[in-house]
Amino acid sequence: MTIKDVAAACGVAVSTVSRVLNNHPDVSASTRARVLEAIDRLHYIPNNSARDLVASQVDSIGLVVRGAENPFYTPIIRAIEASCEAAGYTMVLHQIPVGADEISAGAALVRSKRLRGIIFLGGRFDYSQEEGAAIGIPFVCCTNTNQFGDLDKSVYSSVSIDDFAEGYRATRLLIDQGHARIAVLLDSVRDHSISELRYAGYCQALADAGVPLDADLVLETIDFTMAAAYERTLRAFRERRDITAIFAIADSMAISAMKAIHDVGLTVPEACSIVAIDGIEMSRYTVPTLTTLTQPQVTMGEEAVKILLDVLSGAAPSRHVRLETVLREGETLGPARH
Amino acid sequence: MTIKDVAAACGVAVSTVSRVLNNHPDVSASTRARVLEAIDRLHYIPNNSARDLVASQVDSIGLVVRGAENPFYTPIIRAIEASCEAAGYTMVLHQIPVGADEISAGAALVRSKRLRGIIFLGGRFDYSQEEGAAIGIPFVCCTNTNQFGDLDKSVYSSVSIDDFAEGYRATRLLIDQGHARIAVLLDSVRDHSISELRYAGYCQALADAGVPLDADLVLETIDFTMAAAYERTLRAFRERRDITAIFAIADSMAISAMKAIHDVGLTVPEACSIVAIDGIEMSRYTVPTLTTLTQPQVTMGEEAVKILLDVLSGAAPSRHVRLETVLREGETLGPARH
Numbered sequence: 001m002t003i004k005d006v007a008a009a010c011g012v013a014v015s016t017v018s019r020v021l022n023n024h025p026d027v028s029a030s031t032r033a034r035v036l037e038a039i040d041r042l043h044y045i046p047n048n049s050a051r052d053l054v055a056s057q058v059d060s061i062g063l064v065v066r067g068a069e070n071p072f073y074t075p076i077i078r079a080i081e082a083s084c085e086a087a088g089y090t091m092v093l094h095q096i097p098v099g100a101d102e103i104s105a106g107a108a109l110v111r112s113k114r115l116r117g118i119i120f121l122g123g124r125f126d127y128s129q130e131e132g133a134a135i136g137i138p139f140v141c142c143t144n145t146n147q148f149g150d151l152d153k154s155v156y157s158s159v160s161i162d163d164f165a166e167g168y169r170a171t172r173l174l175i176d177q178g179h180a181r182i183a184v185l186l187d188s189v190r191d192h193s194i195s196e197l198r199y200a201g202y203c204q205a206l207a208d209a210g211v212p213l214d215a216d217l218v219l220e221t222i223d224f225t226m227a228a229a230y231e232r233t234l235r236a237f238r239e240r241r242d243i244t245a246i247f248a249i250a251d252s253m254a255i256s257a258m259k260a261i262h263d264v265g266l267t268v269p270e271a272c273s274i275v276a277i278d279g280i281e282m283s284r285y286t287v288p289t290l291t292t293l294t295q296p297q298v299t300m301g302e303e304a305v306k307i308l309l310d311v312l313s314g315a316a317p318s319r320h321v322r323l324e325t326v327l328r329e330g331e332t333l334g335p336a337r338h
Numbered sequence: 339m340t341i342k343d344v345a346a347a348c349g350v351a352v353s354t355v356s357r358v359l360n361n362h363p364d365v366s367a368s369t370r371a372r373v374l375e376a377i378d379r380l381h382y383i384p385n386n387s388a389r390d391l392v393a394s395q396v397d398s399i400g401l402v403v404r405g406a407e408n409p410f411y412t413p414i415i416r417a418i419e420a421s422c423e424a425a426g427y428t429m430v431l432h433q434i435p436v437g438a439d440e441i442s443a444g445a446a447l448v449r450s451k452r453l454r455g456i457i458f459l460g461g462r463f464d465y466s467q468e469e470g471a472a473i474g475i476p477f478v479c480c481t482n483t484n485q486f487g488d489l490d491k492s493v494y495s496s497v498s499i500d501d502f503a504e505g506y507r508a509t510r511l512l513i514d515q516g517h518a519r520i521a522v523l524l525d526s527v528r529d530h531s532i533s534e535l536r537y538a539g540y541c542q543a544l545a546d547a548g549v550p551l552d553a554d555l556v557l558e559t560i561d562f563t564m565a566a567a568y569e570r571t572l573r574a575f576r577e578r579r580d581i582t583a584i585f586a587i588a589d590s591m592a593i594s595a596m597k598a599i600h601d602v603g604l605t606v607p608e609a610c611s612i613v614a615i616d617g618i619e620m621s622r623y624t625v626p627t628l629t630t631l632t633q634p635q636v637t638m639g640e641e642a643v644k645i646l647l648d649v650l651s652g653a654a655p656s657r658h659v660r661l662e663t664v665l666r667e668g669e670t671l672g673p674a675r676h
Contacts, residue, residue, distance in 0.1 A: 069412060071412065077406075077433075081431060085432070091430075091431065093429065093431045095415075255620065256623050258625065259624075259625055287625050314367075
């Protein structure tokens with residue numbers, strides 16, 4: 001069975017069959033339908049062998065990004081795509097809002113795109129066993145672990161920082177400068193995600209230093225937008241001016257907080273120090289430059305793909321990699337005023 | 339020919355053949371090879387008909403992003419993906435560095451991924467007829483036109499702002515505040531791209547106002563990084579302090595320039611005003627807030643997909659859409675000091 005047989009069977013030129021097979025737009029709908037019908041009826045396998053067909057289905061890796069508007073993810077996405085490409089895989093990107101559920105999005109992607117593996121970026125930390133099973137193919141959590149879920153560690157992989165330890169470290173930097181009235185700027189203390197873990201690190205650092213936790217200084221934004229972080233910080237400083245430091249769980253939140261502090265007439269770091277976690281490029285160029293714990297973004301992306309490829313090829317089982325941040329010394333950390 | 343025949347032919351269970359077909363990892367390499375060989379030999383078409391095979395090839399749209407580290411593109415990419423998804427297409431993302439050539443990247447993507455259409459984001463403005471032909475499938479230029487190339491307007495589509503007119507408008511905003519020593523911060527005046535076009539608008543606005551062009555005030559960064567924009571601005575202010583305004587062709591460059599101006603001990607806008615083009619979220623939160631001509635990012639992405647779908651379905655021919663910016667009044671535009 002060749003392309004000539006198909007052409008003869010439906011009375012069109014070989015080039016027309018070729019155009020249909022190559023999805024060329026200038027074939028009329030009726031001719032296209034006729035060619036497809038003949039292909040169907042004659043069981044013609046276009047171009048190559050069924051082996052190629054199978055091969056063409058095995059080359060995609062899905063990337064589900066939750067909250068893609070966060071510039072922190074941009075270099076990670078780039079690294080993941082480059083690593084997929086280098087290994088001969090197509091990366092299928094699917095971006096969902098912060099509030100959406102990546103498990104159902106991921107499962108739908110697996111069904112519709114015939115993926116071999118999937119990487120979740122910016123995902124939840126509380127996958128259940130049922131949710132893990134719903135994915136059905138190997139997956140890697142990038143930037144998140146599963147500390148609040150009951151998924152067995154052997155059925156998935158992860159690459160992330162130790163959110164508790166880094167939250168502790170950021171808070172400690174402020175305590176070491178003599179700060180005691182340290183606010184924490186986060187999504188929600190019960191988000192079962194990075195906010196909750198970094199907040200736990202903040203609480204532990206305060207406790208270890210003998211600083212009592214002050215509920216007024218826990219600034220929840222509930223969503224992850226820059227606008228919400230700006231408004232929440234503005235409100236905090238309108239209510240009380242004695243805050244001398246802020247630990248922001250993300251650079252983008254810290255940038256909003258700096259703007260709010262400026263807008264209430266105070267200066268950073270003289271009136272209020274700020275330390276964050278992330279290390280995005282933009283926060284190098286804020287006035288003043290943000291002091292932040294930089295995550296190894298490119299390494300995180302590359303490592304996520306490497307792990308997934310190892311699992312897919314059978315070279316290694318699922319694994320969990322913890323990476324460390326590097327302090328980028330900026331201009332937003334200073335001694336406490338008293 | 340059924341899956342049972344394949345299983346029988348190579349002496350494995352039906353479930354094993356199914357696993358191979360579904361790319362499940364836990365099949366040994368030798369078994370996988372044996373099953374694929376049998377599929378090949380028996381001309382078995384997995385699961386569905388050849389019609390599905392053809393259908394599975396027609397559902398992808400490629401997106402080639404040049405310079406994806408620019409946060410300006412993030413909302414556009416998101417809008418393009420959402421629009422593709424809503425129309426039942428998979429978006430295949432390919433990110434390339436600013437210096438790379440999107441035509442060869444796009445052509446390779448078309449060959450390897452069997453795309454139906456392609457969108458170029460952040461691409462060149464000088465495609466030749468040969469390059470257009472190399473793509474071979476319908477394509478839309480998003481943010482770029484083809485003002486320096488010889489591609490016939492009927493063979494591709496575009497969505498962009500009028501770079502010349504917006505460069506003129508930005509410069510005019512500064513002239514209207516009494517500025518005469520206005521620097522322009524850009525990639526290169528001969529980049530055959532947005533820099534060259536916006537620079538032409540800058541020159542025309544100066545000429546119309548009777549302000550002579552001063553070559554010292556043309557700040558070329560040669561690359562598009564924030565670091566280069568910072569260094570170039572720093573150097574300009576070290577050489578001469580009489581610059582009273584900057585037109586930066588992109589928000590990210592303007593943010594770097596603000597930092598450089600701060601670092602030489604001057605203030606924005608008292609010592610130097612800045613106006614840019616883009617309107618990224620981050621520049622709302624800089625201190626001071628950037629005054630910028632905001633591009634309709636989401637509309638640009640949606641429109642690019644809409645045009646491509648129209649061309650693919652035959653509903654409309656190629657077309658070229660020009661969108662306008664909206665002035666976001668920030669805090670970086672003030673009257674000239676004399």
